[in-house]
Amino acid sequence: MPTSFSQPIPDFKKAPYTAIISDLHLTEAEPVRVRFPLWKKFKTRQFFFDDVFESFLKHIEEKAQGAPIELVLNGDIFDFDSVLRLPDEPVFHVGWLEKHRGLYPREERSRFKIEVILKDHAEFVRALREFILRGHRAIFVMGNHDLELHFPEVQEEIYRHLNLPEHKRQEVRFVEWFYISNQDTLIEHGNQYDPYCMCEDPVNPFVRGYNFVSLKLPFGNLACRYIMNGMGFFNPHVDTNYIMSLPEYIRFFFKYVAKAQPGLVLTWFWGAVVTLLHSFFDRLAAPIRNPLKIEDRVSYIAEKANAEPRMVRELKELFVDPAASNPFLLARELWLDRAFIIFIAFFLIFQLMVFVRSVYEISFFWAFIPLFLLLPFFLFYSKSVTSLVSGYKEPDDRVLAMASAITKAQRIVFGHTHHTRHEIIGSVEHLNSGCWSPAFLDVECTKPLDQKTFVWISPGESGSRQAELFRFEDGKSELLINPGRA
Template sequence: MRYRQAPYSPDSEVAAMLDALRDEMAQGTARGAGRHELTLVLNGDVFDFDAPRVIDQKSVFHDLPRSAEHAVPAMRAILADHPVFIEALGRVVADGHTVVFISGNHDVQLTLPEVRDLVRARVVDAALAALGEAPRSDEAHEAHEAHEAHARASLGARVVFRAWFHKTPDGIIVEHGNQYDAYCSYRYPMVPFGRKPGEIQPTMGSLVCRLLVSRMGYFNPHVDSSFMLSAFGYLAHWARYYMFSRRSLAVAWALGALRTVVELVRRREPGRRARLRESLAAAAQETGAPLRAVARHARLFAPPAEDRLGLVARELWLDRAILGLLAVAVALVWVLLAPGWLAPAALVAPAGLVVYERLVPKLPLDATWQRVSRAARQVARAHRARAVVFGHTHTPEGVWEGGLFFGNTGSWSAAFQDVACTKPVFAARPLVWLKSDPRAGKAARLSGGLVTWKSGRFEALAASVPPPAGQRSEPLAPLPPHATAALRT
């Protein structure tokens, strides 16, 4: 799990990029074209609550309840472990800009008020430090308290949270995108709770991460190709890392897969109209979007995996394992009981497994990512948006279609091609940066698109302005995994 260690964290790169953005805003304002303001959107999965906890410098597996009782200490530890990142956010807020945190499937705990309060307080502390607002002497204590309370309220208003999506005044929709992935979607993203009040319902993706992938130390959850393997690929992986060790890949898989299914069944919360109405109303109130548009948006969700257990068994290879065991058992019984001349018929059972594999192919991960990408177009229609930006898939994108922009913020996570973490999947860091003139209101023209941060510079990767009517900018080839920010000025 070297990818979890401090030397491989992108904190310093994020901080340098944010400082460069602040400089861009300051220079734009100095040119006399009005004040340039930045809305920095951290588009989900910024914090990983599904990763093993670190206790006494060791990774400790867990499946703790997703409640404030456990989420607050975890968030406190994460923030303490990443001061460079928090200080950089504080400088953005201190400059008068806004930071928006969107909940992703790995940090859905950001919907909890207690977690939001903690994050906001830490960012405000960093902003006060950037402004030089250090505690003063006792003689001015009362005056200082009143001043600090006012400053905190003002700065805190610039730290915004969105449980589902963020909508800007100039028609940009930013959303993590997990709601279109059955393995990671929530029935009610604004109130993602199960049967116990205040305890978030686990998704299949969350359970697999906690109970399966994180317990297999040679898999990197930030690199899909490290764990989405074929049967031969898993066999080769076992031979390379486990065959001569005391650890069992098969036992870790079997226990994790079975526990995942059991937890999905045990905690399943059927759909309820009252909860749905509550979620839609909360989204409209939080984002300012019309309720009708929010309702159309919600109809695009993929049903949670807990409603599709056959799909879950297929994804976890449980169906093939069970059918394989049955095929072997039937073949053995046939060989033992049938006349010798009928013994070859025992091959019918294994052949049936091959036929099943052919007739019911496993849905490739790319198909899920394509569904997420297609949903962006439907979201744009639901809100009459001028741009839709997702994350989740780890694949940066940026394309203008008919005057609308569709993008994906990609990933800044510790993604490497090798276990030793010496070969990054991509050297450049992606983000979406859109610009408009707020003085023009809804008529403001959008420009910008997908860019990368590399070697201390921003580089555009797609057309920065919409192409002429009827034309489409060329989409980008897949770049790196998990960009944390969709940006606009």
């Protein structure tokens, strides 16, 4: 993907005040369905928080007492995977799968999607623009759901909507996966340590297809696109909404889904198959690399992140292996292993019944006897298989220690998990800014999770900066956790 490395980059290395938020998951507004109002209710305008974001910006300005603020939007600010809207008169061919599950991650399509998001969230754009005009700056760290920010045209579309003067335009920056604030804080979205959501190569994120350039998406993104986009009663922002046991799925189906989507099992099955196949073939695709420009690319990423080129290369070594390396693991996460067992059982029993009926005149209802005999074994297997998706999200102690040693930062801030954290692990202060996404524990959207949290870093009494974790609510911030310092 052509990128200019010659443009001047303003000095972002000093920042007395830094505010960090993540996982806003801004996406298109879902129209309310009269017959089935619970279908993707969490995506409707009822739960937009653009006005809260504007109030938040004014609040942190009061906390900084007029000093410049560095606002770090730490990944998954935009949710490209949930956008299903299509252009009225597309200048590109829209395939059947795109019509049902969203446009592919290609530059012209991604630009259309960010335009849809920004138009639906005009109040968010206006608030951010005015914040920057008042003397502050904003840094977008790319997460797994907004990897399409890698496309230069997508970044340009954001600049166009912000409509900033040229000298203020430089106060907005896009960084690939990490950012070092004031030389004391390493900020990452954190998906690079989650095998289901990691970008295989954020230095070279593009792959070439036949007559097009595309992004290689992680397994988690593909599952959101091809499965969750077709199962509107499941909220993708809360793991427990879609990772359930078999009895829980059955109860959920009859309570919410049976009338609105009786063919849910088929929707899940073909979506899971598409996800598995897409993950497998994407894994085989080689990224576009230009050996003559790789050092320029690394230096450019480092300069934007306030880092050194060696830090870019060394931090890459901490990435986990993508889950797509193990198709059997993905099949198990998608429940395709259980579907395969059921298919084989029915096939063998059918063949057995055909053979028996060729000798004896018996009813096919006798086939239920071996099915009932096999059922306890199937349930035992299903119960023994646990999902590993949520278990990989928090980086381990080794990653924190190594990242701190590489960047010389004693504080590391992540997002991605949607769970707030503030703890001291060894010599490293670890925080997680939580989320702002429309996350609810129930389909009716009456049980919201704790959200609208942020990390606030300000000058401390000893001269060094201190970090605190807050929840923002009703125009005020409440301190959440304040661990003891070792």
